[in-house]
Amino acid sequence: MIKTLLNRDLTPAQLITGIKALNMNIEIKNLAEQLPKKTALVFDPSHCAKIMKLTNTHTGTLTLHCNESGNISLKAPDNAPAPEQLYSVPGNSVLFAINAASFPIQLYTLEEEHLTRGEQVIVDTNNPLFIDGTTTLFDSNTEDAGHPAFIGSLNFPDRSADIGVFDRMSLQKIGWFPHDNSAARYLVSLELLEAARDPGARKVAEELIYHYHPAVAWKAFQMIHRDNPATALGYAPLLRKLQNTRLNDLLDQHMGEMA
Numbered sequence: 591m592i593k594t595l596l597n598r599d600l601t602p603a604q605l606i607t608g609i610k611a612l613n614m615n616i617e618i619k620n621l622a623e624q625l626p627k628k629t630a631l632v633f634d635p636s637h638c639a640k641i642m643k644l645t646n647t648h649t650g651t652l653t654l655h656c657n658e659s660g661n662i663s664l665k666a667p668d669n670a671p672a673p674e675q676l677y678s679v680p681g682n683s684v685l686f687a688i689n690a691a692s693f694p695i696q697l698y699t700l701e702e703e704h705l706t707r708g709e710q711v712i713v714d715t716n717n718p719l720f721i722d723g724t725t726t727l728f729d730s731n732t733e734d735a736g737h738p739a740f741i742g743s744l745n746f747p748d749r750s751a752d753i754g755v756f757d758r759m760s761l762q763k764i765g766w767f768p769h770d771n772s773a774a775r776y777l778v779s780l781e782l783l784e785a786a787r788d789p790g791a792r793k794v795a796e797e798l799i800y801h802y803h804p805a806v807a808w809k810a811f812q813m814i815h816r817d818n819p820a821t822a823l824g825y826a827p828l829l830r831k832l833q834n835t836r837l838n839d840l841l842d843q844h845m846g847e848m849a
Contacts, residue, residue, distance in 0.1 A: 592612060602682075622654060668736040675755050694730075705756050752767065755767070768805055792817045
């Protein structure tokens with residue numbers, strides 16, 4: 591039944607009501623039993639590859655189910671100290687408790703270049719937590735000692751948005767990387783072509799400037815501009831159609847430097 595909740599058409603209230611109506615212990619157990627089973631072989635590369643694809647070792651989460659809307663994941667307990675960075679999660683998430691084990695979540699208001707520390711809330715069986723990733727960052731390591739409970743989550747990612755990286759102490763933004771794997775690949779490709787001074791780099795850039803991800807479009811714009819400023823400026827209206835505040839600021843700054 592939990593699979594029916596992985597639907598972008600459901601409102602936050604409907605998601606919360608649906609989770610509270612289900613026995614999440616049974617739901618998660620059923621999903622876990624559907625994971626790829628280990629074969630009789632001592633070392634089966636295909637089985638290892640399937641499990642690794644479902645596992646995010648950086649966040650300690652296991653994807654139990656996914657569809658076109660998002661995924662259902664399980665974060666395992668740990669006793670690790672808090673990392674130096676905090677990461678935003680683009681899109682919406684609903685955190686829920688398993689085995690009647692509650693856990694605290696620290697919330698932060700997400701700004702363009704910094705975070706503002708907010709309230710700390712307790713997630714338990716009767717209180718799932720909906721999080722709008724466009725305005726809120728959440729952290730499960732509230733005491734710098736990991737978290738003792740399993741954390742379940744319904745995730746509806748926004749692949750067009752970037753993952754922001756913030757320093758845990760200063761709460762200032764110190765970096766970012768694309769949420770979309772294809773955007774990351776295109777960025778690396780453009781940078782390699784640029785570093786190698788490939789004669790075909792501009793042609794590739796002129797194709798990728800139509801990419802929907804602002805970081806890819808901006809990198810392509812820069813490469814075209816270095817080769818032919820007039821041609822690059824002709825693409826400026828196209829980039830502004832992405833309606834990305836950061837990209838518009840970069841374009842404005844670029845135009846100001848040329849004036």
